[in-house]
Amino acid sequence: MNLSAYQTELDWITSQQQAMLHATSELALINSGSMNVQGIERVGDRLLQYSAPLDAEQKRIDLPPLEEINDRGELHNRSVGAAIRLRKHPQAERQILLCGHMDTVFAPDSPFQELTWLDANRLNGPGVTDMKGGLVIMIHALIALERSALAGKLGWTLIFNPDEEIGSPCSDILITDAAKHAQLGLVFEPALPDGSFAGERKGSGNFTLVMRGRAAHAGRDIGSGRNAIRALCDFISALDNLNGQREGVTINPARFNGGGPLNQVPDLAVARFNVRTRKKEDEHWIQQQLNALSAEINARDGLSLRIHGGFSRPPKQLTPAAHELAALLAECGSALDIPVHWSATGGCCDGNNIAAQGIPVIDTLGAEGGCIHSSEEFLIVDSLNRRARLTALLLFSLAEGQLDYQLWPQLTSR
Known part of the structure; x- marks a missing residue:
């Protein structure tokens, strides 16, 4: 040149x-x-x-x-x-x-x-x-x-x-x-x-989890409560266990909010996580896993999980x-x-x-x-x-x- x-x-x-x-x-x-x-x-x-x-x-x-x-x-x-x-x-x-x-x-x-x-x-x-x-x-x-x-x-x-x-x-x-x-x-x-x-x-995707449970008095009536923090921890633990199951796919649970007074069963918890993918088809695999994990949580009495967000970077x-x-x-x-x-x-x-x-x-x-x-x-x-x-x-x-x-x-x- x-x-x-x-x-x-x-x-x-x-x-x-x-x-x-x-x-x-x-x-x-x-x-x-x-x-x-x-x-x-x-x-x-x-x-x-x-x-x-x-x-x-x-x-x-x-x-x-x-x-x-x-x-x-x-x-x-x-x-x-x-x-x-x-x-x-x-x-x-x-x-x-x-x-x-x-x-x-x-x-x-x-x-x-x-x-x-x-x-x-x-x-x-x-x-x-x-x-x-x-x-x-x-x-x-x-x-x-x-x-x-x-x-x-x-x-x-x-x-x-x-x-x-x-x-x-x-x-x-x-x-x-x-x-x-x-x-x-x-x-x-x-x-x-x-x-x-x-x-x-x-590629990359950002997701937000919103878990809703049922509030109750932690001393008088804890059994009627449904702890949103515990349920969301179960979900995040299972989510993190997906790391290493598919080549090139990584999941990073990054932020967690929830709870209130120590004498109240928490009825809300919010978490955010990021997923990195190597191939376009990895997105479908992740979605399948999220659907299965959320179905298990939503089958529990008194709990409701919604997943927001998605993949924005192919x-x-x-x-x-x-x-x-x-x-x-x-x-x-x-x-x-x-x-x-x-x-x-x-x-x-x-x-x-x-x-x-x-x-x-x-x-x-x-x-x-x-x-x-x-x-x-x-x-x-x-x-x-x-x-x-x-x-x-x-x-x-x-x-x-x-x-x-x-x-x-x-x-x-x-």
Whole structure:
């Protein structure tokens, strides 16, 4: 691959290292934990400012509310905030979808709110790697494309969503619809801890259990009560015992609420769990197990169990088209002397849902770092420049048609 045609734009990215670091730091200092709508809106405002040089169509899109079960077992709605969509060159023959999320796992009351330099090339802070650094990388790579002579040869849609860390329950419709009008997807989740890219990903589902029993006086009439906590513990124990029974399927009971006064038999308990799957058919197996376990509980006198939720992230498996896209990225990495390696992961992201629409996707083009989802999260600072140049070269290559045209199916055929 001859870099001379792209050198001006690649050099421009190199010159933007401090600006990229500054933007990442600004974003990380704005708390945008999932459900912190005000903070997410502030991050969106900054992203629109950073994206202004793209001169793209910009639109804030209100999302449907999140339906969730509260700790009283009641269904209620909450706002997750708005998504932002940028579009340019909709008439271009080649169309791609780029995605990044504005939310983090750190709530407004989290003690982890500051930036700390660990050494000259590692910055500790909330969301610096997952994925505020990735947002900045994506924007700068696109600006480099639009500064080049290739501008207009590649149409693109960019979506910033506010709810990825809770499974994109409200933005998934927006993202999957955009994927139906694209020929490939690029997502800017962070690199895996060793710097590699995610290949296959497990699928995921989130579930809530609501167990109702019968209250009674714990001293005078305990025999007429039906203890919802005990019954739900029985269910969760049986559920956890499913681990190891099917290859690649894992179940994580994660949260439990219930009970009240110590002299009252509890009549309500709520629990939440996550399931990871390796194949699509694993979802059917899990549903069969849940049906059998719940039937046993519901057959007991005075007890009622309801299961809410389901699978929102299908497993991502590598297709021939995905291998072609990966090979092109490796070629770009070789030209820039940037190693490109691939690993399977149990984690999931919006890339799972994009791949499920039948298009290839690379979903770890974001920053390098480690310890994400913890107060030890850190960014490898020089990866901002490195990953932006790699993404830009991939965009240049796509715009020039260097990918096998068999990868670009007619959009009308889907």
